Amino acid sequence: MIAQVIVDVAAKQTDRVFEYHVPASLEVSIGDRVVVPFGRRKVQGFIVGLTDRTDYPGQLKDLLLVLDELAPLTPELVQLSSDLAQDIFAYRISILKAMLPGVMRAGYRKLLVPASERAKELLMFQGDPLEVNELKTPKDLALARQLLKNGDARIEYLVENKAKKKTVAVYSAKLPSAEYQSILDGLRANAAKQRLLLTDLLEDRASYPKKQADLEKLGLAASSLNAAVKKGWLEKQQAEVYRKPQVAKPLKNKRPLPLNDEQEQAYQAISADIARKKSETFLLEGVTGSGKTEVYLHAISKALENSRNALMLVPEISLTPQMVKQVQARFGDQVAVLHSGLSEGEKYDEWRRIRRGEARMVVGARSAVFAPIANLGLIVIDEEHEASYKQDSNPRYDARKVAIWRGKYHHCPVVLGSATPALGTRARAQKGVYRLLTLKKRANRQPLPKVDLVDLKHVQFAGSQFDLSVKLTSAIGERLAKKEQVILLLNRRGFANFMLCRDCGFVLKCPNCDLSLTMHKDTGMMQCHYCGHAEPVPELCPNCRSRQIRFLGTGTQKVQEELAALFPQARVLRMDVDTTRRKGSYEKILDAFGNGKADILLGTQMIAKGLDFPNVTLVGVINADTGLWLPDYNASEKTFELLTQVAGRAGRAEKDGEVMIQTYNPDHYAISLAQKQDYELFYRKEMQMRHAGNYPPYFYTALISIASKNEQNAARESFKIKRRLQAQLKAPTIILGPAPAAISRVKNQYYYQILVKYKREPRLNALLHQIQDDAQEIKKYGLTVDIDSEPERIM
Numbered sequence: 001m002i003a004q005v006i007v008d009v010a011a012k013q014t015d016r017v018f019e020y021h022v023p024a025s026l027e028v029s030i031g032d033r034v035v036v037p038f039g040r041r042k043v044q045g046f047i048v049g050l051t052d053r054t055d056y057p058g059q060l061k062d063l064l065l066v067l068d069e070l071a072p073l074t075p076e077l078v079q080l081s082s083d084l085a086q087d088i089f090a091y092r093i094s095i096l097k098a099m100l101p102g103v104m105r106a107g108y109r110k111l112l113v114p115a116s117e118r119a120k121e122l123l124m125f126q127g128d129p130l131e132v133n134e135l136k137t138p139k140d141l142a143l144a145r146q147l148l149k150n151g152d153a154r155i156e157y158l159v160e161n162k163a164k165k166k167t168v169a170v171y172s173a174k175l176p177s178a179e180y181q182s183i184l185d186g187l188r189a190n191a192a193k194q195r196l197l198l199t200d201l202l203e204d205r206a207s208y209p210k211k212q213a214d215l216e217k218l219g220l221a222a223s224s225l226n227a228a229v230k231k232g233w234l235e236k237q238q239a240e241v242y243r244k245p246q247v248a249k250p251l252k253n254k255r256p257l258p259l260n261d262e263q264e265q266a267y268q269a270i271s272a273d274i275a276r277k278k279s280e281t282f283l284l285e286g287v288t289g290s291g292k293t294e295v296y297l298h299a300i301s302k303a304l305e306n307s308r309n310a311l312m313l314v315p316e317i318s319l320t321p322q323m324v325k326q327v328q329a330r331f332g333d334q335v336a337v338l339h340s341g342l343s344e345g346e347k348y349d350e351w352r353r354i355r356r357g358e359a360r361m362v363v364g365a366r367s368a369v370f371a372p373i374a375n376l377g378l379i380v381i382d383e384e385h386e387a388s389y390k391q392d393s394n395p396r397y398d399a400r401k402v403a404i405w406r407g408k409y410h411h412c413p414v415v416l417g418s419a420t421p422a423l424g425t426r427a428r429a430q431k432g433v434y435r436l437l438t439l440k441k442r443a444n445r446q447p448l449p450k451v452d453l454v455d456l457k458h459v460q461f462a463g464s465q466f467d468l469s470v471k472l473t474s475a476i477g478e479r480l481a482k483k484e485q486v487i488l489l490l491n492r493r494g495f496a497n498f499m500l501c502r503d504c505g506f507v508l509k510c511p512n513c514d515l516s517l518t519m520h521k522d523t524g525m526m527q528c529h530y531c532g533h534a535e536p537v538p539e540l541c542p543n544c545r546s547r548q549i550r551f552l553g554t555g556t557q558k559v560q561e562e563l564a565a566l567f568p569q570a571r572v573l574r575m576d577v578d579t580t581r582r583k584g585s586y587e588k589i590l591d592a593f594g595n596g597k598a599d600i601l602l603g604t605q606m607i608a609k610g611l612d613f614p615n616v617t618l619v620g621v622i623n624a625d626t627g628l629w630l631p632d633y634n635a636s637e638k639t640f641e642l643l644t645q646v647a648g649r650a651g652r653a654e655k656d657g658e659v660m661i662q663t664y665n666p667d668h669y670a671i672s673l674a675q676k677q678d679y680e681l682f683y684r685k686e687m688q689m690r691h692a693g694n695y696p697p698y699f700y701t702a703l704i705s706i707a708s709k710n711e712q713n714a715a716r717e718s719f720k721i722k723r724r725l726q727a728q729l730k731a732p733t734i735i736l737g738p739a740p741a742a743i744s745r746v747k748n749q750y751y752y753q754i755l756v757k758y759k760r761e762p763r764l765n766a767l768l769h770q771i772q773d774d775a776q777e778i779k780k781y782g783l784t785v786d787i788d789s790e791p792e793r794i795m
């Protein structure tokens with residue numbers, strides 16, 4: 001038998017399949033993770049095919065090792081990796097690895113292996129080869145070099161399998177109960193520990209094999225257990241245990257709510273498709289608070305009742321304990337959870353529960369779309385408009401498209417849910433490619449919150465800065481007086497987002513990127529939000545030594561300081577990238593706010609999504625314009641979406657909600673229509689703009705980025721690529737650029753971009769693959785292709 005293997009070699013990414021002979025001693029299947037020889041090395045690879053014919057009979061090397069008990073990739077995922085690699089211009093190996101938990105991406109060890117007795121002596125060889133990385137002293141290195149030169153030693157690469165199960169000691173009962181009884185009857189009076197153990201073996205025999213930890217809880221120390229093993233009463237073994245993500249207090253068994261008419265209609269449509277195994281994509285468009293979640297949960301129940309499994313994706317940011325608790329309350333242990341808050345071990349174990357068919361429902365963030373769950377009956381993507389469903393580094397996959405692919409494979413419906421669907425999604429629903437289901441009423445019968453615009457051009461500001469209007473400040477004061485809670489959004493972290501010298505005009509920029517540094521008052525550093533560069537806040541202008549330096553632009557830290565001055569009694573929590581870096585801190589802040597331990601939650605867009613706090617009655621947007629003028633055709637859509645989402649956070653329970661949006665652009669349609677919460681009109685207006693600009697969804701886009709340490713090189717190669725495209729692509733395809741990217745330098749790499757807009761361009765895929773392969777071959781510049789890309793944005 002011959003295995004076709006995709007190898008994991010970083011320096012030489014390739015989609016070529018290599019063939020290996022499978023020795024009779026190994027049992028393999030498609031999807032297995034294996035170790036194979038590759039050149040002088042041993043590397044990890046994945047079996048993507050098995051065959052009995054080859055063009056190179058007798059010349060194939062042997063496959064060395066199979067790494068897992070159960071092939072980690074199902075045939076479905078192997079097939080998906082191939083189709084996806086074609087569509088998104090990623091190498092197949094990068095997709096295969098993205099499908100697996102982190103611990104299944106192999107580590108490599110570089111070893112110095114002695115090849116002669118002399119070398120063994122010189123290296124004081126103890127039986128273990130030496131790690132090259134551990135040879136540190138100049139003397140050791142010189143010795144190693146010499147041994148290698150003389151052939152007295154060789155380098156070997158070893159694949160290190162980091163995927164490890166957790167096991168614990170368990171004890172099983174070895175004797176029939178009657179024998180334990182007779183031992184117990186004959187026991188000396190002072191053998192208390194033995195009596196304890198024997199009594200447990202008789203009375204609670206069903207609990208064996210029993211974990212050591214549980215026996216210790218009974219009062220049986222390790223020494224007593226060892227003695228029992230010696231006597232032949234017990235047998236000690238190792239048993240696997242799952243590392244379970246910690247769930248805070250689970251909700252009490254939360255029963256399904258009876259659906260209202262709108263929900264029922266949506267549910268019936270989805271459920272009919274589940275029953276007749278039809279793969280169809282639904283857009284469930286429902287205003288915030290319309291009860292989309294309840295529709296999802298009903299549909300998931302339906303799938304489970306039909307003996308099929310379900311997958312639900314939510315944005316990472318909404319994967320709050322709130323959400324997970326709600327799903328677990330309904331479906332219990334059948335749920336596996338996958339998100340970045342889990343430890344590597346927990347992820348591996350949750351993933352294996354899925355692979356083994358022990359979990360029947362998965363809820364997770366973007367990469368959970370690759371969960372190896374079999375027999376899918378339903379896929380749900382909540383908040384489908386979220387940009388985070390598209391991965392913005394390699395492999396640049398879009399979880400929505402992957403979900404639809406899997407829906408077709410499993411003959412099951414896919415439900416995309418949102419209050420503000422992505423323009424493209426809505427356009428496809430309008431055309432009948434997707435089926436539109438709408439929820440117009442709020443399920444809790446609350447009216448949508450009243451939204452006010454505050455025109456910053458004509459207001460007075462409270463406090464010393466020009467950030468908080470008197471109007472917003474007095475609204476905050478009123479809510480605080482009533483002991484209600486306030487959420488404030490400012491989509492910019494740090495204190496001030498640039499430093500300007502008033503004497504010479506100097507702006508302090510990152511040395512590695514074409515971007516101004518943000519002042520962080522808490523750390524006293526100027527930070528680059530792109531590459532992480534940080535330097536102390538200057539006291540003098542670095543250019544002209546003037547003292548007249550100013551820190552302009554407002555970030556969350558500055559607003560926090562102002563709030564402290566204006567409302568000294570208020571307890572303010574800040575939530576942004578800086579306060580949520582540590583594991584669990586995100587949940588901690590939300591829990592504290594939810595439990596009324598703070599009055600104001602101030603944060604970046606991460607507070608806008610999916611949170612449900614009944615005591616929040618005022619939502620304030622400090623500055624609605626932060627994303628409006630980015631060089632991005634999506635800027636209006638993103639602004640509208642963010643404002644509508646954050647407005648939905650107010651008045652989630654009995655109390656009426658109020659929203660106040662501060663802006664310098666009250667007449668911009670993205671802002672005025674967000675105020676009216678009129679998605680329909682926004683959709684029509686924005687579609688006109690896209691039509692006029694030849695942008696998606698009227699055109700597809702492919703963004704080609706060319707990167708080089710040398711700017712001229714980046715420019716020159718970009719023009720060459722443009723000429724190649726021009727030679728083959730004809731109108732109505734539009735080729736824009738090359739031009740420096742919006743942020744033209746990041747981490748000392750210069751970026752040029754070419755944007756291809758096309759409607760139908762059958763030759764484009766092959767052409768882009770050629771261009772990509774050539775770049776890989778030449779290695780003079782980096783190249784990525786991003787299909788339906790969104791230009792980069794500044795946070």
Ligand code: ADP
Nearest residue numbers: 257258259260288289290291292293294443444
């Ligand atoms: P969405 O996800 O559409 O924003 P949610 O699913 O969060 O809305 O629902 C909003 C609120 O309405 C929740 O508190 C939920 O418990 C409640 N709700 C949903 N469906 C019903 C129903 N059929 N009857 C009563 N309350 C409901």
Ligand code: ZN
Nearest residue numbers: 501504541544
């Ligand atoms: Zn200066």
Ligand code: ZN
Nearest residue numbers: 510513528531
């Ligand atoms: Zn930088």
